[in-house]
Amino acid sequence: MTIKYPKFGRPAGRTLRKEKPTALNLGRIQEWIDSGRLNPEEEINMRHLYVSGCIHNLRKGGVKLLGSDATKLKGKINIVVSRASQTAIKHIESLGGSVKCEYHTPLSLRALVKPHTFERKGRPIPGRPMPVRRKDVLFYSRWDKRGYLANEWAAMKAAKPSVSQVSEGKMEASI
Numbered sequence: 001m002t003i004k005y006p007k008f009g010r011p012a013g014r015t016l017r018k019e020k021p022t023a024l025n026l027g028r029i030q031e032w033i034d035s036g037r038l039n040p041e042e043e044i045n046m047r048h049l050y051v052s053g054c055i056h057n058l059r060k061g062g063v064k065l066l067g068s069d070a071t072k073l074k075g076k077i078n079i080v081v082s083r084a085s086q087t088a089i090k091h092i093e094s095l096g097g098s099v100k101c102e103y104h105t106p107l108s109l110r111a112l113v114k115p116h117t118f119e120r121k122g123r124p125i126p127g128r129p130m131p132v133r134r135k136d137v138l139f140y141s142r143w144d145k146r147g148y149l150a151n152e153w154a155a156m157k158a159a160k161p162s163v164s165q166v167s168e169g170k171m172e173a174s175i
Helices: 027-032 047-051 086-094 106-113 116-119 134-140 151-161 164-170
Strands: 022-025 063-066 078-079 098-101
Touching: 022 027, 027 086, 047 106, 063 078, 063 086, 086 098, 106 116
Parallel strands: 022 063, 078 098
Antiparallel strands: none
């Protein structure tokens, strides 16, 4: 039996832009630091992870930092990734480090990891774009997700000073 009018297009409910970020565990980062492939003194971004071989490919979604093997991480690190789990954020910040989540499109990821390809072709290196989808804007604006669009005032609100700090005058409000 043949279909007279075949179905064209994509199935209903499927999106064309499914972002599956590359998963990265904290234990693997510590292994790369111990072997000397990553320098914990400087800020680690997705380019450093790719060039050192810690991740093998950057998918459309970038890198998601996971809290698996979090106990293996020994020292403080400052890292910039696309997304991070709450356990990874808590563990890194308990050691004195910082996590920052930045939005990237596939083109800006390629420019971040391989800027020489743009220079070789004589093209300008594209800058980091702003998120367009509402879901992305809301994610990168949240301080608890460590989004780069969250401002300092949101960070102060998230800290919620205790009554004793406010009464003693230790908390200063700077607007």
